[in-house]
Amino acid sequence: MRLFTWVRRHLVVFAGLLTLGYLLLPNVIVTVFSFNKPNGRFNYQWQRFSTDAWTHPCDVADLCGSLSLSLRIAVWATLGATVLGTLIAFALARYRFSGRSSAGTLIFLPMAMPEVVMAASLATLFLNMGVSFGFWTILIAHITFCLSFVVTAVKARVMSMDPRLEQAAQDLYATPAQTFWRITLPIAAPGIAAGALLSFALSFDDFVITNFNAGSTVTFPMFVWGAAQRGTPVQINVIGTAMFAVAVLCVLAGQLVGRRQKNRRRS
């Protein structure tokens, strides 16, 4: 009976952990299968342990090239979307003006639309314009869909900022320009960073929009997609695992540094 109450008390914990397991299971599989030595072209069945893929990550044709292309596109798309999005976010968060709500709708719509619709329509534009698909069309497409996410992230941060802080700065002899650089921007920075990070992740991992606007250019997700048809090299898993590990380590290190700083300040 006591066991029964204990189980009932912690039911939500079990259910939650089960969901977490569901979320993490594929990552476990990806990691395990990065040490596989498959027979044939597909890496879906476990055969035997090998570190070949880890020691030769770039042995597969086009794989590392596509990875570096994805990184380049992600960096430029992040830069473009962050600059444009931050400007819009400031306008929407700080000013009342006519046309404000239509601008808001225009920014909301790309997020409320299935990617495939946006992808197909942008590709239609490029086709009609006779633009040749490649690096630039991918970059334009990525900036377009990342923009709205940056606006949302930055706007939330700027809106929650106390307007009295800027008034206080002006009261303390800061010119409007100084107020912006010394007060507004540093306080909005976490929101801008969050928007940039999200842009980078979205751009780097995007497949649908890239699929429509890439032509014959191959980004990393495009490479994986092609591999799913032709044969999946183990190196894909190596890269997936490495990215996962690096990201988790970065986050954990950031947390540790943050905690240590807090402790030092307290003592």
Next chain:
Amino acid sequence: MTTLTEQLPAPAPAAGSARPVRRRRLVPYWLLLPGILWLLVFFAAPLVYQASTSVQTGSLEDGFRVTWHFATYWDALNQYYPQFLRSVGYAAIATVLCLGLGYPLAYLIAFRAGRWRHLLMILVIAPFFTSFLIRTLAWKTILSDGGPVVRTMDRLHILGLTDALGVTEGHRLLATPLAVVCGLTYNFLPFMILPLYTSLERIDGRLHEAASDLYARPLTIFRKVTLPLSMPGVVAGTLLTFIPAAGDYINAELLGSPDQKMIGNVIQSQFLRVLDYPTAAALSFILMAAILAMVTVYIRRSGTEELV
């Protein structure tokens, strides 16, 4: 002694305030200009182009011209309504599953995790760092024929049951509706958990104490206090899951068979393989209109319009 004037003197605007005000009024437009221009050119204009494409006729060789051929819409609907219905159905089931699976985890992190909160949050977000295509391919391994999952389910006679229900076929999981829905649920689960967590985390823990002080039992507290207060998260999570799931074609392509094709697959193949641009455009528009209509009704009924 200081005097108080009661009568209104002639309104004389404070000197030097007129010009900066006018200049300041233009500031938001300057800030908006580049970004909005970008969206108009690369988001709004393409939609217009697509609208015009959807009423064009012609062929790839002779070129397409606007002929106001609205029959394309009718033909597309007629031919592909099973895929439309399937998309909406799969997306709806996946959304409900995401809510059912995601709520306990979000609740756990918000109220029961204590000092593990940060770690759990990291674990929820971490999978994002591996390309979702790679992770979806991993499901191929998990659900593969003769794999541990299939064998266990077979031994427990669950597969026989699901076969009878028509969600699986021939004692296998891959290339069945179950696999596609499972993949959709997996891929969009974090989009449900994050808004749920955000709205749960805002709930003051003392409300639970107050409710139990006022004689509410745990289940009643959940029904009368927690759930209503987390509704903004439920609505946001539902939209963030349903919309992309309805347009998705990756899960159906990688985990399903041709019998599980969704509308996204049709648009993709019409556009990129068949090169029938008018049909692809018409299908896109129907999908967009259907989703916008459903979302609008949903938001109205859930009464959280401030969300948008």
Next chain:
Amino acid sequence: MTATAPSTGVRLSGISKRYGTFTAVHPLDLSVPAGSFFALLGASGCGKTTTLRMIAGLENPSTGTVELDGTDVTALPPHKRPVNTVFQSYALFPHLDVYENIAFGLRRRGLKSVRKQVEDMLELVQLGDLARRKPQQLSGGQQQRVAVARALINHPQVLLLDEPLGALDLKLRRQMQLELKRIQTEVGITFIHVTHDQEEAMAMADTVAVMNDGRIEQLGAPADLYEQPRTTFVANFLGTSNLITAEVLDASGDELALRAADTKLTLPAKRCTGTARVGEKLLIGIRPEKITLTPAEDAGTVPEGRNRVTGRITESSFTGVSTQYLIDSPVAPGLAVYQQNIERDSRLAPGAEVVLHWNPGHGFGLDAAQRIEAGTDVDLGEGPS
């Protein structure tokens, strides 16, 4: 006073603020002598903060001018005015530490070596060892001191304080009142203090202006305002007043003869606002602590020449220093009386018949054509006003 004042720190002439059709501040003239501690007192929404913001330059006046030390600064933006503000809830920069918050103004004016001044200022507000903390790591009282230091270090001509103590608890508030008063005496800068707390205003300021509904109701030294309010709003908002409606019987001498519900009362004519005419009504005001209570059976012991009113005690509450009574009387219901707890008379209990009596010179007369309860039902909420 304006003509003889040695120098004027701040002079507002016909200044007003309208937002669309709503008038936040009606045109008002005000001059604050240099070096004085001036308080703007009022309920939330009365226009006091708007007035302050117009002096700081954070709000453009709809009409009128602001002069600092004889110079018109109406057109100057806030960063060009020799005025600094201590904001409500302080507005400390969250990304800068205490030291950099305090040094902010000096750095903006291009000073290179700020160290000496910042350290002196940290000393003045007793925060020397917290220089490298971030604002969110400080207590409310410490944050408040940083806000004061950050403003004072610039040696402004005028320091504006917008509800600076509103976020502190009662005990800390009293302590900071004394501290602010000490700092003001030490640095000799003109302080303009906006508050909704009448005790705070009276305790700290040399001059208090009571604001209501976008207008200044009365202005003067705290004791003058308290002893002789000129409107029912001031009478009720500043402390508690008993207001009795009475008819004028005789207005010929220095003493007015009045009647309220068959009770004869007197009031010195000079303690009355406006002129009293026979047959018209006026309001007699008397502060609760000026009234003495005597049990009805001892009525004979009440000295001659005092105003006396009969009544019955309905409620009494013991508050330590004093006991507060509520008394229903034929002249007015619910009269408040505070008796010092020197020798407590056990007969003064609810239900007892009593005589209330006071020195006629302690009363004050108000125009009867005002709302008698003005100032009793105001919102003292701590939101921006």
